[in-house]
Amino acid sequence: xxxxxxxxxxxxxxxxxxxxxxxxxxxxxxxxxxxxxxxxxxxxxxxxxxxxxxxxxxxxxxxxxxxxxxxxxxxxxxxxxxxxxxxxxxxxxxxxxxxxxxxxxxxxxxxxxxxxxxxxxxxxxxxxxxxxxxxxxxxxxxxxxxxxxxxxxxxxxxxxxxxxxxxxxxxxxxxxxxxxxxxxxxxxxxxxxxxxxxxxxxxxxxxxxxxxxxxxxxxxxxxxxxxxxxxxxxxxxxxxxxxxxxxxxxxxxxxxxxxxxxxxxxxxxxxxxxxxxxxxxxxxxxxxxxxxxxxxxxxxxxxxxxxxxxxxxxxxxxxxxxxxxxxxxxxxxxxxxxxxxxxxxxxxxxxxxxxxxxxxxxxxxxxxxxxxxxxxxxxxxxxxxxxxxxxxxxxxxxxxxxxxxxxxxxxxxxxxxxxxxxxxxxxxxxxxxxxx
Numbered sequence: 166x167x168x169x170x171x172x173x174x175x176x177x178x179x180x181x182x183x184x185x186x187x188x189x190x191x192x193x194x195x196x197x198x199x200x201x202x203x204x205x206x207x208x209x210x211x212x213x214x215x216x217x218x219x220x221x222x223x224x225x226x227x228x229x230x231x232x233x234x235x236x237x238x239x240x241x242x243x244x245x246x247x248x249x250x251x252x253x254x255x256x257x258x259x260x261x262x263x264x265x266x267x268x269x270x271x272x273x274x275x276x277x278x279x280x281x282x283x284x285x286x287x288x289x290x291x292x293x294x295x296x297x298x299x300x301x302x303x304x305x306x307x308x309x310x311x312x313x314x315x316x317x318x319x320x321x322x323x324x325x326x327x328x329x330x331x332x333x334x335x336x337x338x339x340x341x342x343x344x345x346x347x348x349x350x351x352x353x354x355x356x357x358x359x360x361x362x363x364x365x366x367x368x369x370x371x372x373x374x375x376x377x378x379x380x381x382x383x384x385x386x387x388x389x390x391x392x393x394x395x396x397x398x399x400x401x402x403x404x405x406x407x408x409x410x411x412x413x414x415x416x417x418x419x420x421x422x423x424x425x426x427x428x429x430x431x432x433x434x435x436x437x438x439x440x441x442x443x444x445x446x447x448x449x450x451x452x453x454x455x456x457x458x459x460x461x462x463x464x465x466x467x468x469x470x471x472x473x474x475x476x477x478x479x480x481x482x483x484x485x486x487x488x489x490x491x492x493x494x495x496x497x498x499x500x501x502x503x504x505x506x507x508x509x510x511x512x513x514x515x516x517x518x519x520x521x522x523x524x525x526x527x528x529x530x531x532x533x534x535x536x537x538x539x540x541x542x543x544x545x546x547x548x549x550x551x552x553x554x555x556x557x558x559x560x561x562x563x564x565x566x567x568x569x570x571x572x573x574x575x576x577x578x579x580x581x582x583x584x585x586x587x588x589x590x591x592x593x594x595x596x597x598x599x600x601x
Contacts, residue, residue: 193224194224194225194226195223195224195225195226195249195250195494195497195498195501196225196226196228196248196249196250197213197225197226197227197228197248197249197250197501198228198230198234198237198238198248198250198251198252199227199228199229199230199234199251199252200229200230200234200252201229204449204519205519205520206227206229208513208514208517208519208520209227210227211513211517212505212510212513212514213225213227215504215509215510215513216501216504216505216510219504219509220500220501220504223497223500223501225501228248230252234252234254235254235257235260235261235563238251238261238266239261239264239266242261242266242489242491245491247266247489247490247491247492248489249488249489249492249493249494249495249497249498250486250487250488250489250492250498250501250502251266251267251486251487251488251489252484252485252486252487253267253296253303253304253484253485253486253487254484254485255295255296255481255482255483255484255485255555255556255558256556256558256562256566257562257563258296258298258303258304258485258487259298259303259390259558259559259560259562260560260561260562260563261303261487262298262299262301262303262560263298263299263560264560265490266489266490267303267304267487267488267489267490268303268487268488268489268490268492268495269301269302269303270301270302270303270304270305270487270488270502271301271302273488273495273499274302277499277503280503280507283507283508284305284506284507284524287508287524287525287526288306288523288524288525289523289524289525289550289551291481291550291551291553291554291555292306292309292481292483292523292550292553293305293306293523295481295483295485295555295558296485296487297389298389298390298558299389299390303487304485304486304487305485305486305502305506306483306484306485306506306523307483307484307485307486307505307506307510307511307514307520307523308483308484308514308520308521308522308523309445309481309482309483309520309521309522309523309549309550309553310444310445310446310482310483310484310520310521311444311445311479311480311481311482311521311546311549311550311553312367312372312375312442312443312444312464312479312480312482313442313443313444313461313462313463313464313479313545313549314329314440314441314442314461314462314463314464315433315440315441315442315443315447315451315459315460315461316328316329316439316440316441316459316460316461316462317433317436317438317439317440317457317458317459318458318459318460319436319458320349320360320436320439321349321439324348324349324439326345326348326349327345328460328462329342329345329440329462329463330462330463331460331461331462331463331541331542331544331545332463332542332544332545332548333463333476333477333478333479333544333545333548333549333552334476334477334548334552335463335476336463336464336465336466336471336476336477337463337465337466338465338466338467338468338471339380339404339407339465339466339467339468340468341465342363342465343407343411343415343417345362345439345440346362346363346411346415346417346418346439346440347362347415347417348362349361349362349417349439349440350362350416350417350439358416358419359437360436360437360438360439361417361418361419361432361437361438361439362417362418362438362439362440363411363417363418363438363439363440363441363442364418364419364429364432364433364438364440364441364442365418365424365429365441365442365443366429366430366433366441366442366443366447367442367443367444369421369424369573369577370569370570370573370577371480371556372408372442373404373405373408373409373573373576373577373583374401374405375464375478375479375480376404376405376407376408376464376467377395377398377400377401377402377403377404377405377408378401378404378478378480378554379404379464379465379466379467379470379477379478380400380401380403380404380407380466380467380468380469380470381400381466381467381469381470381472381473381475382395382398382400382401382404382469383395383554384554384555384556384557385557388555388557388558389557389558389559390558390559390601391557391559391598392595392598392599392601393591393594393595393598394557394565394591394594394595394598396586396587396590396591396594397586397587397591400467400469400470402583402584402586402587403467403468403469403583404467405576405583405586406576406582406583406584407467409576409577409579409583412577412579413578413579414579419432420578420579421574421577421578422578429441430443430447430450433451433457433459434450434451434454434457435454436456436457440462442464444480444482445519445520445521445546446519448518448519448537449518449519452518452539458539459539460539460540460541460542461540461542461545461546462542462545463477463479463545464477464478464479465477476552477552478552478553478554479549479552479553479554480553480554480555480556481550481553481554481555481556482553482555483523483555485506486501486502486505486506487502488502506523507524508524508526508527511523511524511526511527512526512527512530512532514527515527515528515530515532515533515536516532516533516535516536517536518536518537521533521546521549521550523550528546528547528550529547533546533547559598559601560601561597561598561600561601564597565594565597565598568590568593568594568597569590572585572586572589572590572593573586573590575589
């Protein structure tokens with residue numbers, strides 16, 4: 166399974182080990198390590214520039230990751246050259262915190278009570294609490310990516326089909342989603358698909374888990390430091406099976422083998438797919454596609470969730486900002502993190518159109534709305550963070566991910582049923598988590 170932007174990074178970095186080592190020797194600059202594609206790098210620089218205008222005494226040196234950012238951070242910090250401010254991903258920060266790489270921000274919040282109270286009151290609990298691990302607060306969220314449906318307005322209108330719902334608390338159900346995808350899958354005289362009803366632009370195994378979650382069962386209980394994942398829950402597995410069947414049984418989505426030779430993003434961008442699952446990181450790509458008229462909708466819920474009246478859920482998909490425990494510029498780093506995670510930085514993030522901010526005030530601000538003028542169902546974005554449910558948080562997630570990659574492959578290719586995860590995956594994951 167190849168991780169996409171919100172679980173690793175979207176684009177190749179331009180600065181490597183030599184550049185980072187050089188920055189670490191510059192005593193005059195606060196170093197900020199992050200991963201971004203070219204579209205994201207420019208807005209981040211604007212935020213840095215805005216910070217430096219209000220804090221002229223603090224110079225910031227941005228460090229754009231190359232390769233695997235988690236491995237880079239671990240390597241540089243182990244070598245005593247840790248950047249001062251680090252981007253944190255929900256799926257991997259716990260391992261860094263557990264090894265003492267990240268500073269517990271509660272130590273700084275305790276002495277800055279006015280900011281602490283303002284931040285907590287304006288934050289969305291699901292996002293803020295994502296970075297609370299083992300009693301510490303190791304990062305502040307800075308943007309929400311989530312997962313939802315992009316849909317082609319023209320293809321839906323031409324087929325006379327109602328578009329996906331635009332509110333998380335008014336979802337549709339798996340059966341309706343399948344009927345829609347079936348009606349919007351078009352084949353030529355040779356039987357080849359000319360238009361797909363649905364494509365996945367995220368990571369298939371994680372999307373399968375997202376469908377399992379939308380059948381009423383979370384990935385794990387508790388989310389923090391779980392001892393067990395719900396891959397043996399029948400409702401969760403039914404959601405996983407539904408997702409796998411979209412390609413292998415119903416043929417309304419490309420099979421795993423097909424996606425190795427085609428870009429699902431290109432299929433949607435070129436009008437050859439009616440719906441595409443992805444996060445906000447796809448928004449600018451689709452917005453720049455020639456002739457593509459699209460909007461966004463919420464994910465469907467399965468029968469178990471529908472029977473309980475549950476709202477649809479997104480993946481959280483958030484990144485945060487952390488401070489290195491060994492930073493010699495802790496006070497400067499604190500000011501920078503406060504700025505980016507606070508009202509001014511979040512307003513700039515909302516205005517960029519590249520990110521969904523994480524503060525309620527910034528989500529409701531006119532700048533965020535103006536950056537998404539073509540979107541009618543803006544409630545999918547404004548309501549997404551509060552209707553999110555994230556991945557389990559554990560220092561062992563990299564090991565769990567490797568097990569997921571191996572066990573989900575046969576299920577997603579239609580070679581084994583989702584129920585096989587009970588024996589092919591659950592015991593191994595339980596063993597890894599027991600060692601935490």
